[in-house]
Amino acid sequence: MQGASRAVAKQAKWETEMAENTTIIINDEVVDSAELMELYKITAEDQERIRRLGKKAAGHMDRAFDEFYEWLKEESWFDEFFADENVLAHVKRQQHDYWQSFMTADVDADYVQRRHVVGEVHARIGLPLNAYFAAMNTFQEIFAHVMMDVIPGEDHAATLESMSKLMHLDSAIVAETYNRAFQDAMREQSDSIMAMSTPVTEIWDSILFLPIVGLIDSHRAREVMDSTLSKIADTQAQIFILDISGVGVVDTAVANNLFRITRATKLMGCESIISGVSPAIAQTIVDLGIDVGVIRTTGTMRDALALSFRSVGVEMTRTR
Amino acid sequence: MSDTPSTARIPLQISQGCIVASIQVDLRPDVLATFQSDVLHLLRDSGARALIVDLSGVDTIDPEEFDALRRTSDMVRLMGALPVLSGLKAGVVSSLVDLDVNLTNIEATRSLDGAFALVGAMPDTRAHGHGRPIPTTDFDDADNPDTK
Numbered sequence: 001m002q003g004a005s006r007a008v009a010k011q012a013k014w015e016t017e018m019a020e021n022t023t024i025i026i027n028d029e030v031v032d033s034a035e036l037m038e039l040y041k042i043t044a045e046d047q048e049r050i051r052r053l054g055k056k057a058a059g060h061m062d063r064a065f066d067e068f069y070e071w072l073k074e075e076s077w078f079d080e081f082f083a084d085e086n087v088l089a090h091v092k093r094q095q096h097d098y099w100q101s102f103m104t105a106d107v108d109a110d111y112v113q114r115r116h117v118v119g120e121v122h123a124r125i126g127l128p129l130n131a132y133f134a135a136m137n138t139f140q141e142i143f144a145h146v147m148m149d150v151i152p153g154e155d156h157a158a159t160l161e162s163m164s165k166l167m168h169l170d171s172a173i174v175a176e177t178y179n180r181a182f183q184d185a186m187r188e189q190s191d192s193i194m195a196m197s198t199p200v201t202e203i204w205d206s207i208l209f210l211p212i213v214g215l216i217d218s219h220r221a222r223e224v225m226d227s228t229l230s231k232i233a234d235t236q237a238q239i240f241i242l243d244i245s246g247v248g249v250v251d252t253a254v255a256n257n258l259f260r261i262t263r264a265t266k267l268m269g270c271e272s273i274i275s276g277v278s279p280a281i282a283q284t285i286v287d288l289g290i291d292v293g294v295i296r297t298t299g300t301m302r303d304a305l306a307l308s309f310r311s312v313g314v315e316m317t318r319t320r
Numbered sequence: 321m322s323d324t325p326s327t328a329r330i331p332l333q334i335s336q337g338c339i340v341a342s343i344q345v346d347l348r349p350d351v352l353a354t355f356q357s358d359v360l361h362l363l364r365d366s367g368a369r370a371l372i373v374d375l376s377g378v379d380t381i382d383p384e385e386f387d388a389l390r391r392t393s394d395m396v397r398l399m400g401a402l403p404v405l406s407g408l409k410a411g412v413v414s415s416l417v418d419l420d421v422n423l424t425n426i427e428a429t430r431s432l433d434g435a436f437a438l439v440g441a442m443p444d445t446r447a448h449g450h451g452r453p454i455p456t457t458d459f460d461d462a463d464n465p466d467t468k
Binding site for chain 1: 356357360361364367391394395396398399
């Protein structure tokens with residue numbers, strides 16, 4: 001019983017902490033809502049003005065939304081994202097909640113979290129970021145109209161300014177989330193490409209073969225070297241054929257990465273042959289003045305194989 | 321110096337599995353550039369095992385021209401074939417030496433026969449003998465997707 005009451009107390013304590021908490025962890029990064037407020041120069045006065053606007057404009061919100069959806073219907077992305085009536089109704093509800101929370105101007109952890117979710121949802125459905133910004137811009141315009149009626153005079157400009165500060169804060173969170181989602185997707189892609197791009201194969205006794213397709217940056221060169229060297233250790237290979245016919249561009253960095261791999265294999269007693277040197281690649285290497293040294297290179301994979309067979313003492317004969 | 325608008329080409333022929341280039345024209349930069357790309361593409365398409373440059377008809381070579389030949393040779397070597405200079409005249413050689421031109425890492429013979437003998441003495445590293453046909457000279461097939 002005592003344990004249960006302690007748990008309840010703990011829960012209550014946690015809740016109050018949450019309510020007062022200004023920081024939140026998003027994607028392993030601490031986001032401090034108080035810092036954000038400072039960054040966008042949102043003062044207590046700004047918050048006060050927005051709250052006042054919220055109260056006074058409450059009766060006009062429906063009008064504002066109607067105006068907004070009139071605008072949205074005309075935009076090219078409407079059909080793609082909002083054509084479904086259920087979706088549209090859901091979006092309208094969400095938007096209603098969003099602006100209600102906006103008008104409280106209570107920038108705390110919860111507030112930041114909700115903007116973060118908005119960004120995540122938009123990024124997931126693939127709504128272009130400029131559509132989001134255009135929508136925010138339109139809302140600002142509409143609110144400026146509404147404000148003409150409810151907050152006249154000097155306060156009008158000041159309130160508008162306060163509003164745009166907070167809207168910038170919101171937009172920044174959303175844009176950051178977009179950016180993050182994009183980066184995550186990129187990283188996932190490059191990881192999966194990396195994983196399938198170093199298939200060192202033993203094509204014959206003592207002969208290893210690795211075709212390289214695409215770009216060789218230093219990161220990839222390291223992957224290639226690691227998997228090659230461990231394969232050499234496993235198979236006791238004497239020849240390593242590195243086929244670069246699928247490499248589009250060879251520059252100094254790429255060439256150096258390749259030659260570093262061949263030097264490394266040599267230390268393990270395995271000769272490297274670089275095959276698939278096209279006329280264009282040969283021209284680039286010589287024009288850049290890259291010193292190839294003693295590395296064996298061939299124009300085709302087939303020549304490299306013939307060379308390897310000779311080198312390991314295999315003779316191929318046709319039986320028919 | 322001829323003023324023909326189209327670039328004069330150095331003729332290439334294939335003999336005993338080697339590309340033989342007989343230099344009969346002025347080695348102007350544009351001629352050398354065309355020569356380079358012709359040689360490399362023919363090398364790729366034919367699977368020839370060597371490039372023999374016959375210089376017996378050339379009376380003067382300046383350092384830039386020689387350097388261009390040398391760089392073409394390096395490219396040929398990168399593509400797995402053996403570059404050989406043949407028939408360099410004594411006057412050409414002595415002027416190149418006088419001008420301190422880099423002459424290392426170059427295979428040279430006095431005659432075409434000597435060049436073929438040299439190529440024959442080297443182990444054949446190209447696989448052209450295994451069924452790949454040697455096409456007739458066709459320079460313009462530069463972007464054949466099959467061999468890219």
